[in-house]
Amino acid sequence: MKEEKVQTMKNKPTLSLKNLKNINIVKNFKHWIIAPCIVFLLAIIVFASFAGIAQDVSEGMNIGLDFTGGSSVSVQFAELADNDYDGCVKTVSDIIESKGLRVGYVQKTSEDGISGIMFRYKSADTEEAKAVNDEIIAEIKAAYPNESETNENFIYSQFIGATASQTLINQAFLAVGVACLIMLIYIVIRFEIWSGLAAVIALLHDVIIILALTIIFHIQVNTTIIAAVVTIVGYSINNTIIVFDRVRENVKENKIKNIGEQVKLFDVVDKSVKETLSRTMNTTITTLIAVIALAIFGVSSIQEFIIPILFGLFAGTYSSVLLAPSLYAYMKNAYDKSRNKKFKGKSGKKIADKKDKKETASA
Numbered sequence: 040m041k042e043e044k045v046q047t048m049k050n051k052p053t054l055s056l057k058n059l060k061n062i063n064i065v066k067n068f069k070h071w072i073i074a075p076c077i078v079f080l081l082a083i084i085v086f087a088s089f090a091g092i093a094q095d096v097s098e099g100m101n102i103g104l105d106f107t108g109g110s111s112v113s114v115q116f117a118e119l120a121d122n123d124y125d126g127c128v129k130t131v132s133d134i135i136e137s138k139g140l141r142v143g144y145v146q147k148t149s150e151d152g153i154s155g156i157m158f159r160y161k162s163a164d165t166e167e168a169k170a171v172n173d174e175i176i177a178e179i180k181a182a183y184p185n186e187s188e189t190n191e192n193f194i195y196s197q198f199i200g201a202t203a204s205q206t207l208i209n210q211a212f213l214a215v216g217v218a219c220l221i222m223l224i225y226i227v228i229r230f231e232i233w234s235g236l237a238a239v240i241a242l243l244h245d246v247i248i249i250l251a252l253t254i255i256f257h258i259q260v261n262t263t264i265i266a267a268v269v270t271i272v273g274y275s276i277n278n279t280i281i282v283f284d285r286v287r288e289n290v291k292e293n294k295i296k297n298i299g300e301q302v303k304l305f306d307v308v309d310k311s312v313k314e315t316l317s318r319t320m321n322t323t324i325t326t327l328i329a330v331i332a333l334a335i336f337g338v339s340s341i342q343e344f345i346i347p348i349l350f351g352l353f354a355g356t357y358s359s360v361l362l363a364p365s366l367y368a369y370m371k372n373a374y375d376k377s378r379n380k381k382f383k384g385k386s387g388k389k390i391a392d393k394k395d396k397k398e399t400a401s402a
Contacts, residue, residue: 063305063309064309065308068361068369079251089101102260103144104199108199108200110198111199112131114157115150115153115154115192115195116183117154120154124147131158159199172196176194234283237279237363238363244358245275253347268347274351279358282359286307288311289307289311289314304368304375
């Protein structure tokens with residue numbers, strides 16, 4: 040009986056790196072694009088749902104105050120912020136939300152050695168909104184009379200405009216665009232045009248997946264996500280270049296001169312991906328450990344940066360291993376086939392090259 044159980048356990052398929060190396064990566068490309076498509080479609084559904092319920096497009100993506108503008112209230116609780124942080128947050132948040140506003144960001148602060156808590160929420164720069172802010176400040180002071188009497192700077196309020204953030208967004212998109220262009224030129228020079236196009240498409244995939252997962256989990260989108268996207272772009276392109284470098288070496292080694300030989304090209308790309316798979320997975324896991332540690336033990340401002348990084352790590356590894364090499368193989372193969380057709384006569388037979396002509400003449 041025991042021997043039967045052991046034999047059954049041996050026959051069960053297990054998910055391991057060794058098993059992954061037996062998969063035909065390039066030939067299964069159509070399967071690899073299913074997951075990103077599902078994530079993208081799910082993000083559209085979630086976006087439409089939140090935007091429809093709130094009757095506000097910005098709520099569909101949970102755009103933060105960095106982009107929309109709003110009010111910031113900093114309350115210096117001193118020792119109370121250290122001893123009863125959750126209680127202070129709940130009390131002030133309840134006061135703000137009682138005015139029909141939603142607290143979008145809470146962060147512990149320290150100024151001149153005095154601990155405090157900063158609350159940020161969406162509000163317009165109007166006289167009516169300023170009156171509401173005055174009511175909020177008055178109610179917070181009433182809730183903590185002892186703190187407000189002993190500290191003249193107990194509460195500090197200000198309006199945060201979105202103009203600077205808009206400039207930052209434009210500059211960030213410009214920076215990402217220029218970076219992609221330079222990387223495309225570099226990859227084309229070092230490898231070939233199809234490697235560069237595949238790498239840039241993979242980078243766009245990573246950015247879209249980060250934004251899609253942010254929408255699905257309704258994570259607030261602030262300027263930190265721009266830093267996360269730029270970080271992942273650099274991380275992902277590094278993995279992709281390593282794969283393409285191995286592809287180039289294996290192409291030279293296998294001497295694939297007849298462009299358009301699909302089977303050979305696909306096999307070489309598969310081999311190259313599998314040879315770099317261990318290195319890619321080890322790098323990702325090592326980075327993931329550090330990122331998860333920051334997510335668990337870091338403050339809220341760091342966690343806002345870490346969550347998009349986590350999304351990007353998975354998206355970047357996925358595109359570097361499964362998407363970019365497969366895209367390269369299919370694009371190169373399609374081009375090679377079209378180039379072969381140009382060397383065919385009207386009869387459809389391939390015109391002999393110089394080598395064939397010499398052999399025919401000598402015969």
